[in-house]
Amino acid sequence: MTESPKDLKYTREHEWVRLEDGAAVVGITDYAQEQLGDLVYFDLPEPGTELRQFEKLGEAESVKAVSDLFAPLSGEVIEVNESARESPEIVNSDPYGEGWLVRMSVADFSELEKLLTAEEYDALIAAESEE
Amino acid sequence: MSRNPYVPNTEEDRRAMLRVIGARSVDELFDDIPAQHRDPPLDLPPPLSEIELRRELSTLAARNRPAGEMPCFLGAGSYRHFIPAVVNHIISRGEFATPYTPYQPEVSQGTLQTIFEFQSLVCELTGMEVANAGMYDGASALAEACLMAASIAGRDRIALLSTAHPHCQDVVRTYAAGRGLGVDVMEPEAVALEGGHACLAVQQPNFFGYLEDARSLGEAARANGSLYVVAVDPISLGLFRPPGDYGADIVVAEGQPLGIPMSFGGPYVGLFATRERYLRRMPGRIVGRTRDSEGRTGYVLTLQAREQHIRRERATSNISSNEQLAALAVTVYLCALGPQGLRRVAEHCYRKSQFAAAAIASLPGYSLPLRGTFFKEFVVRCPRPPQTINAALLERGIIGGLDVSHRIENGMLLCVTEMNTRGEIDSLVAALEEIGR
Numbered sequence: 148m149t150e151s152p153k154d155l156k157y158t159r160e161h162e163w164v165r166l167e168d169g170a171a172v173v174g175i176t177d178y179a180q181e182q183l184g185d186l187v188y189f190d191l192p193e194p195g196t197e198l199r200q201f202e203k204l205g206e207a208e209s210v211k212a213v214s215d216l217f218a219p220l221s222g223e224v225i226e227v228n229e230s231a232r233e234s235p236e237i238v239n240s241d242p243y244g245e246g247w248l249v250r251m252s253v254a255d256f257s258e259l260e261k262l263l264t265a266e267e268y269d270a271l272i273a274a275e276s277e278e
Numbered sequence: 279m280s281r282n283p284y285v286p287n288t289e290e291d292r293r294a295m296l297r298v299i300g301a302r303s304v305d306e307l308f309d310d311i312p313a314q315h316r317d318p319p320l321d322l323p324p325p326l327s328e329i330e331l332r333r334e335l336s337t338l339a340a341r342n343r344p345a346g347e348m349p350c351f352l353g354a355g356s357y358r359h360f361i362p363a364v365v366n367h368i369i370s371r372g373e374f375a376t377p378y379t380p381y382q383p384e385v386s387q388g389t390l391q392t393i394f395e396f397q398s399l400v401c402e403l404t405g406m407e408v409a410n411a412g413m414y415d416g417a418s419a420l421a422e423a424c425l426m427a428a429s430i431a432g433r434d435r436i437a438l439l440s441t442a443h444p445h446c447q448d449v450v451r452t453y454a455a456g457r458g459l460g461v462d463v464m465e466p467e468a469v470a471l472e473g474g475h476a477c478l479a480v481q482q483p484n485f486f487g488y489l490e491d492a493r494s495l496g497e498a499a500r501a502n503g504s505l506y507v508v509a510v511d512p513i514s515l516g517l518f519r520p521p522g523d524y525g526a527d528i529v530v531a532e533g534q535p536l537g538i539p540m541s542f543g544g545p546y547v548g549l550f551a552t553r554e555r556y557l558r559r560m561p562g563r564i565v566g567r568t569r570d571s572e573g574r575t576g577y578v579l580t581l582q583a584r585e586q587h588i589r590r591e592r593a594t595s596n597i598s599s600n601e602q603l604a605a606l607a608v609t610v611y612l613c614a615l616g617p618q619g620l621r622r623v624a625e626h627c628y629r630k631s632q633f634a635a636a637a638i639a640s641l642p643g644y645s646l647p648l649r650g651t652f653f654k655e656f657v658v659r660c661p662r663p664p665q666t667i668n669a670a671l672l673e674r675g676i677i678g679g680l681d682v683s684h685r686i687e688n689g690m691l692l693c694v695t696e697m698n699t700r701g702e703i704d705s706l707v708a709a710l711e712e713i714g715r
Contacts, residue, residue, distance in 0.1 A: 188558060208558070 150269055151176060152243055156219065156259055157268035158201070163243065164219040164262065166253070171220050174247040175207060175238065178272045183209035186235040191216075191249060196224045200258050204249070207238075218251070220258050226250040343677065345540055349702035350677040351634075353655050353693025354485070355416075355443050356543065357535045359513065359623065360696055365537045365610045369603055379602070383579035389602070390577035393565040396609040403515050403612070404529040405522020406551035410562035412605035416532025417446040419548030420479060420509045421453035422561045423528040426552075427477030427505040428459050430559050435460040435474040439495075441484035442509065450479070466490055471502035477528075479507040482521070483514060486682070486691060487631075487655025488648055496525035512536050512549065514653045516617075516624030528552045537611025538604055547604035557581075626696035627654035630703065634694045637707045643714045647686055655693045657686055661714045664690040670713040676706055 155163045161179035165172045180186065188208040198204060198218040205216045228247050231238055238246035263271065287295075292304065301307055308316055326334060345358045369375060373388060380386040393411045400409035413419040424436045436454055438447060440463050447463065454461050464470065471478060478499040483489050492508065499506040505528060508521040512531045521529045533547040534540070552560055563582045570576045615623065635656045639646045643661030660667050664681040667690065671678040679692035694703065 190558065 149177065151178075151265040153265045155243070155265065156262035157265070157271075158217060158219045158262060159271060160201075160215075160217045161272075162204075162217060162219050164259075165243075167250075169253065170225060171222065171251045171253050172247050173204070173219055173249050173251060174242055175216065176268070176272075177242045179207075179214075180239050180242045180246075183207060183214060184211045185209055186238050189216075189232055189235055189238075189248065191227050191232060192224050194224050194226060198222065198224065198251070200255075200261065207235075216248070219262055220251065221254040222251040223254075224249050224251055342542075343672075345677065348675045348677060349698065349705060351679050351692045351694060351698065351706060352677050353487075353695070354680040354691055355445065355532065356540045357511075357513070357654075357693065358540060358695055358697050359535050359537075361537050361539065361611065362614045364614050365607050368610045369607050374606055375603065377602075380579065383582075384576070387577055390565050390579060392606050392609055393602070394567055394577050395613070396605045397565060399609060399612045400549045400551050403512060403520065404510070404526075404531070404549070404551045405520030406526070406529050407522075407554040408557050408560065408564065409549065409551040410560055410564050412533070412601055412608075413530075413548030413550050413562060414601060415544065415546040415548050416509060416530060416534070417443070417449040417548075418453075419530035419532075419550045420446050420507070421450045422548075423507045423509075423530050423550065424450055424477055424479055425453055425457055425459070426528060426556070426559050426561060427507060428457065430556060431476040431503070431505060433474050433476035433504075434458065435462060435472070436477055436479065437462050437464055437469070437471055437475045437504065438479045439464060439466050439469075439481065439484070439490065441466055441486060441488075441490065442479065442481040443485045446481070446509065466495070469495065469498050471498060471504055473502075475502060475504045477505040477507045478502075479509070481509045483511060483653045483655070486648055486657050486686075487652040487693070488650045489518070489653070492521070493524045500525065511653065513620070513624055513627060516620035516622075517628055517653070518624075522551075527556070533604065533608045537607040545601050545604050547601040547608060549608070623696050624653075627694065630654075630696070630698055631656060631694035634692070634698075634703045634706065637703070638692075638710055641707065641711045641714060644710065647689060654695055655691055657682060657689045657691050659686065660688045660690050660710075663688060667710070667713055671706075671709055674705075674709045676702075676709055678706075 151157065155165050157163050157176065161176045163174050163176050186207060186209045190206040192198070192205055198221065200219065200221045201217050203215050204218040207214050207216055227249050231246055231248055240246070296303065345352070350358055377386065377389060380389055383390060397409040397411065401407065413422060428434060428436065436450065436459055438450055438461055451461050462475070469478065478495060480490055480492065480495050482492050496506045506526050507528045507530070508526040510521060510529060510531045512533060513535045529551045531549040533549050538546060550560070550562065564580055566578050566580045568576055568578055612620065631652065631654045635646060635652070638644050638658050645659045646656060647659045648657050658679070664679070664683055668678040668681065679690040682689040682691045
């Protein structure tokens with residue numbers, strides 16, 4: 148298994164978050180896209196939506212299942228990746244790059260402490276894979 | 279435990295299974311059920327042999343007066359229409375009659391193709407863009423449409439016209455209660471929508487057989503940002519404009535009139551169609567057509583990822599299987615008739631019911647209390663309680679209409695379809711005249 152990028156933080160629900168210019172870019176991890184299989188649809192919030200940390204952000208639908216997505220941090224949705232909406236398969240091919248999902252403002256940077264580091268996340272998915 | 283010839287497990291098998299799960303006895307598995315509620319004595323007569331059972335059932339069946347046995351003018355949600363022989367012939371094929379819901383759907387290409395055809399026909403009939411593979415019946419389809427509207431609009435009240443079928447209203451209330459949604463019943467001439475109303479649900483023609491002012495009701499819904507849900511009699515669409523033409527967001531129907539016998543109320547099938555932009559919010563499943571790697575046409579079950587058997591408590595609806603055989607009957611019926619055939623059936627219903635209503639209204643003591651255009655049903659005000667009239671009709675070998683005197687004084691809801699001959703209508707009119715004296 149490839150290691151998760153070190154510069155990101157992770158949720159136990161397989162979202163990643165990257166800080167860029169004081170805002171948070173959010174997506175789902177490589178492990179998540181692999182588990183879900185071919186992604187066919189994302190239900191994402193409109194810009195302006197206020198979310199609290201770990202609140203439901205939207206839904207990812209693959210050919211196999213529909214999964215809820217959770218906000219890794221509290222804040223307001225600033226931008227939605229229209230490319231991911233129109234071509235969900237880019238999340239399969241490039242989950243940490245082109246396949247980002249939403250950009251959010253960060254209401255409270257201390258919430259980052261509640262997220263996992265890459266090492267902790269890798270340990271989590273290693274444990275999940277063994278089950 | 280008694281030995282049952284249909285249960286292959288031996289005592290030894292049972293002991294081995296109990297050992298694995300760590301239970302001492304089978305009874306221990308039912309500990310959660312209070313002892314007095316376990317194995318209650320069933321008050322049943324002794325078993326019958328096959329020949330005795332057949333006699334018993336024939337006796338019971340003979341107490342029923344089936345609609346085909348005598349002239350029938352009863353509708354009110356379940357309708358007697360002609361069913362071409364090809365419908366029963368096709369749906370009786372073993373391949374169609376026996377399968378359960380396809381869990382490995384793509385191996386069932388024939389079944390998937392019929393579902394695809396069903397969806398296509400429902401879209402064409404309703405003037406909508408997408409249709410699902412079918413619901414349990416028209417009432418559950420209407421309830422699901424209201425829940426879907428609540429989810430799309432993000433609102434928690436349902437507005438429903440008082441002229442929708444009372445049973446459908448009950449089903450909507452039941453579904454709504456489970457989701458914590460409120461239901462407001464409104465008179466058609468006094469629709470007052472508010473910000474909390476997710477949808478306005480209308481039956482067209484209404485329970486009494488009359489056309490609602492569908493366009494202005496739709497405009498009222500739109501002006502309030504509510505979705506417009508329309509429940510139709512599918513046969514009426516042979517003659518009237520489809521709801522897609524007058525702004526419906528979700529169209530549902532009871533499919534029974536399209537090739538399914540009345541059968542004491544079921545199995546029926548619900549038709550469910552909507553706009554493409556709501557596709558992901560639609561309950562149930564949908565079959566798509568695609569091409570395989572060699573370019574051949576293939577049918578695939580899609581959107582089932584939102585269904586209960588995969589998504590459990592978070593499913594879009596609690597629909598898992600559907601009434602596939604009934605949906606197939608609808609498909610064969612519509613294909614056999616074609617648009618022209620459906621139009622002719624609808625014209626027969628319309629003309630014969632107008633003829634019957636005019637003849638009855640001209641009788642002394644009888645009148646038509648409602649105004650407007652009706653399709654195949656209409657309400658007659660009788661000179662006596664409809665219950666008395668119906669009993670007298672039955673004595674003369676005629677099944678009368680539904681007593682709606684709780685809504686309209688001495689009101690009787692009569693239904694005339696293409697199955698009612700001129701002779702039957704004349705007999706009804708003559709009998710009503712005699713009874714009304």
